[in-house]
Amino acid sequence: MRIVQVPGEGPENAAIMMIGEAPGFHEDRQGRPFVGAAGKYLEELLALIGMKRAEIYICNVIKCRPPQNRDPFPVEMDACRPYLDQQIDLIKPKVIITISRFAMTRWFPDAKISAIHGKPKKFGDLVVLPMYHPAAALHQPSLKRVLEEDFKRVPQILNEMANLKEEVVEKKRDEKPPQQLSLFG
């Protein structure tokens, strides 16, 4: 059995981190996340919002390919968790987009993706945005439009976050309370 780590890749100052499930066949071969069909579609989704894959940090909950691409076991998630924790600490993304249910449950333990996809939620300074997995949309074409609409919200979310930062700076200057954000749960 090959045991190749696929830790993740992207700029260390990336504003957006995407967290998938686990490496598949192609990722295992190349040591890079999302290089198969799902990765190609992910690049198309990013292009929709004028972004390139090289601008975001991409990683997975699980750092090695589970045999036959089975779902990760809890013991594997526990073993990989310190690596993901460190990646989040080092990159300090403004937005984490979870693109797998295993990533989503960390912030939304009891939620269903059908209920919360595309809805950003603040956790301190971090915004977490749950989305369907690109591979799910490839298998179920009706999800493609949903995923594409969710992706189109990303620039708006980044803008709102930038505005909030400006308001906080202004508040410090004027001592006026900042406006309540409309987008975030």
Ligand code: URA
């Ligand atoms: N699916 C994932 O969740 N991660 C990858 O790296 C590739 C496919």
